[in-house]
Each structure stands twice: as C-alpha cells, then as structure tokens.
Amino acid sequence: MKLDKDTLLSNLAPSELIENVIKPDELEALWKLAFTGGVPRKNAYGNIFIAGRESIIKKAYEIVKDRLGSIHGELFGGNYFITAQPYGVHIDSFSKENSNLNSPFGGIKKKNIINDNDYTVYRNVVIPLWVGGMKENQNTNAGKLVLMKQRLVDYSCDLIGGENIENYKESFYKGHTDYSILQYYDAYGKQINKNLNSVKFDKELYEECLYHLPYTRLTGLTVENAFDWLPGNIMVLDGIQVHCSSLNKKNTTPESHDSIHTEYIHTEYNRMRTLSWINKMGLLLKFKVKVNGK
Numbered sequence: 001m002k003l004d005k006d007t008l009l010s011n012l013a014p015s016e017l018i019e020n021v022i023k024p025d026e027l028e029a030l031w032k033l034a035f036t037g038g039v040p041r042k043n044a045y046g047n048i049f050i051a052g053r054e055s056i057i058k059k060a061y062e063i064v065k066d067r068l069g070s071i072h073g074e075l076f077g078g079n080y081f082i083t084a085q086p087y088g089v090h091i092d093s094f095s096k097e098n099s100n101l102n103s104p105f106g107g108i109k110k111k112n113i114i115n116d117n118d119y120t121v122y123r124n125v126v127i128p129l130w131v132g133g134m135k136e137n138q139n140t141n142a143g144k145l146v147l148m149k150q151r152l153v154d155y156s157c158d159l160i161g162g163e164n165i166e167n168y169k170e171s172f173y174k175g176h177t178d179y180s181i182l183q184y185y186d187a188y189g190k191q192i193n194k195n196l197n198s199v200k201f202d203k204e205l206y207e208e209c210l211y212h213l214p215y216t217r218l219t220g221l222t223v224e225n226a227f228d229w230l231p232g233n234i235m236v237l238d239g240i241q242v243h244c245s246s247l248n249k250k251n252t253t254p255e256s257h258d259s260i261h262t263e264y265i266h267t268e269y270n271r272m273r274t275l276s277w278i279n280k281m282g283l284l285l286k287f288k289v290k291v292n293g294k
Contacts, residue, residue, distance in 0.1 A: 001076070001094055004120040004291045005153050008240060009189035011122055011289055013070070015147040015225045016236040021067040022127065027231050031129040031281055033060050034080035047087075050080040060283060064127065069236055073122035073287035080129075084279040086143060086245040089159040089217050090173060092284065093121045093239045096155040118294040121239035125285040128231045133278030142229040142277045144209060148242040149224040150184035150192060159242065162216025179220050187224065187238070196220055209246035229280060239286065248277070 022030075038050035052060070057078040077094070131142045160175040176182060184192040201210075201218035209226070210218065221242060227235050229245075237243060 001116045001119045001121065001288060002291070003093070003153060003155065007120045007289065007292045008151075008153055009185060010292065012151060012185065012187050012189050012238050012240075013123075014187045015227075015238070015241065016069050017225070017227045018067060018069050018234040018236065019230075020232045021234060022064060022232050024232075026063055027129055030060055030063060030127070030283060031080070034281075034283075038080060045085045047085055048082040050082075052079055057285065061285060064125075064234065064285075067234060068125060069234070071123055071125070071236065071287055073289045074119070076116075076119070076286055076288040078283065078285040080281065080283050082279055082281045083245075086212055086247055088213060089148075089221070089242060089244045091152055091154065091157055091240050091242055092124055092286070093154065093156050094286070116288075118291055119288040120291055122287045122289040124237050124239050124241075124287070126235045126237070127283040127285070128229045128233060128235075129281040129283060130231055131229065131277050131280045142280060143248055144226040144228055144246045145235050146210065146223060146244050146246055147225045147227070147235075147237050148221045148244075149186055150221055150242045151186070151238055151240045152182060152184055152242060153240055159221075160217060161219050162214050182220075184220075184242075209248070210244070212247050213244065229282075 033056050034050045034052065036056060038052050038056055040048055040050045042048045058075065060078070061075050126145060128142075156173050158173045158175045159179065161177055161179050179197045180194065182197060183194065184197070186192055197220035199220055201215065201221055202223070205223060206213075206215060206218065224241075226246070227233070
C-alpha cells in the first residue's frame with residue numbers, strides 16, 4: 001500500500017458518529033474475539049494493544065459491516081486496545097514498514113505476500129466495547145475521542161511538539177516535533193494555511209478535557225468533533241485525521257499552564273483528578289481504497 005495524495009484528498013470527509021447501533025450481546029462477542037489468538041503488547045503507560053490476526057478482525061467486521069455508514073472501502077487491518085490512559089495526538093494511517101505489503105492486520109505478515117500498491121489508506125472506524133469501573137449514571141463521562149479538523153498526508157505518526165523526542169514513549173510511531181513544516185488539509189481536501197500551525201489551541205477546551213496533555217502538543221489544531229466514549233456507538237474518521245482521546249471533565253483548574261512549572265502542574269493535577277472510569281476497551285478497523293485510475 002502507498003500514500004497516494006490525490007486519492008487521499010479526494011476521499012476525505014467529515015468525521016461521523018453512528019449512535020446506538022451495536023447490541024450488548026454483539027459487544028460481548030466483539031471484545032471476546034480479541035482473546036482468541038490476538039498478539040498483545042503494551043506501551044510504557046500500561047496501555048495494551050492486541051494485534052488481531054486477519055481471521056479475528058474479519059470476524060469482528062462481519063458483525064458490524066452493515067452499520068458503518070458511508071464507508072465503501074475494503075477492510076485491510078485493525079487491532080484491539082485496552083487503555084488506562086488517554087492517547088496523545090496522532091494519526092493511524094499505516095506503517096511505512098508495511099507500505100509495500102498486503103499484511104497490516106495488526107502488523108502480522110501473511111504468507112505469500114503480494115504487492116498492494118494499487119491501494120491507499122481511506123477511513124478508520126473506532127468502536128467502544130466496554131468501560132471498566134464506570135460509576136452509576138456517569139455513562140457519558142468516560143472521556144471522548146477528539147477529532148481535529150486537520151488531516152496530514154503521512155504514515156502513522158505522533159504529534160509531540162514541545163516534548164523531548166528521546167524521552168517520548170507513548171508509541172512506536174515516528175514523532176513530529178516541528179509543526180511549522182506540516183501541511184494540513186481539511187475534511188474537503190483543501191490546504192490549511194501553514195501560518196495557522198503556530199496558533200495556540202483553544203484554552204477553554206484544553207482546560208475542560210485535554211488537560212492531561214502538554215499544551216504545546218495541540219498547537220495549530222482545532223476540533224472538528226468530540227464524541228463520547230459510549231459502547232454501542234461507532235465513530236468514523238479519515239485514516240489521516242489527527243485525533244486524540246480525553247479524560248473526563250475535570251473539577252478544578254490549575255492556575256497556569258504557561259509557566260516553567262507546566263510539567264509539575266500536569267503531574268500533580270493528574271494525581272488529584274478523579275476518574276469515573278478505570279480502563280476501557282475498543283476496536284479499530286482500517287479501510288483502504290484503490291488509487292485513482294487503478
């Protein structure tokens with residue numbers, strides 16, 4: 001598979017929420033599939049990733065395929081994840097290492113690999129499966145999937161502006177630290193002026209639910225949608241769309257995030273916050289389309 005800019009830009013669309021379409025028994029079946037042969041790993045923060053073998057991901061897809069909204073692409077991969085910490089700012093397109101392989105089902109290479117360069121990444125689907133430790137009557141406070149207006153034609157990567165890349169340990173993705181060179185696109189394939197890459201993120205929204213992130217990681221970004229993490233729903237986004245996840249809404253506000261004490265404030269505040277959830281599980285399905293003209 002390859003990054004084909006023209007095809008990518010011509011297939012972009014606004015993110016989509018499909019509500020209350022997966023039944024409880026289907027959710028049960030979906031999460032249990034992860035433990036029928038998936039390959040697990042974890043990051044330094046304790047988040048667990050379960051790479052789904054092709055047969056597992058396809059079984060999961062069969063359960064939900066008639067409820068995926070406007071998606072018309074072909075399934076090409078996916079994985080399960082169990083997280084106790086929200087994800088930082090990133091895109092989940094596909095790995096550069098697998099760019100010439102038809103084998104991105106959790107990064108597990110198939111026998112008889114064939115060239116897949118007639119395709120490019122298209123859309124991703126995120127399915128909340130369950131929330132652990134949820135308090136009664138707080139089922140809308142398990143955090144959000146925060147989808148930015150910005151799309152970036154790139155392989156899977158993290159946006160880590162303001163962080164020391166040598167100490168970064170959130171994922172295996174490459175990290176962008178200099179946002180000034182990035183060319184973003186909107187949901188309709190139009191270029192976003194690079195001068196906007198240095199604009200500070202909405203402080204009110206930051207204080208509300210993204211306070212766990214260093215403020216500089218969000219520089220130049222604007223929110224398109226923020227979908228509640230609710231099992232039964234399906235969330236659809238572009239494969240190259242910048243996104244992250246949030247904590248629940250906080251109760252108090254640190255005085256400043258602009259001083260030299262920013263790191264200390266984040267650490268101390270994260271100790272003080274009270275989560276309404278302990279961990280949560282989701283499923284990522286990834287889709288591709290044929291390159292224009294193929």
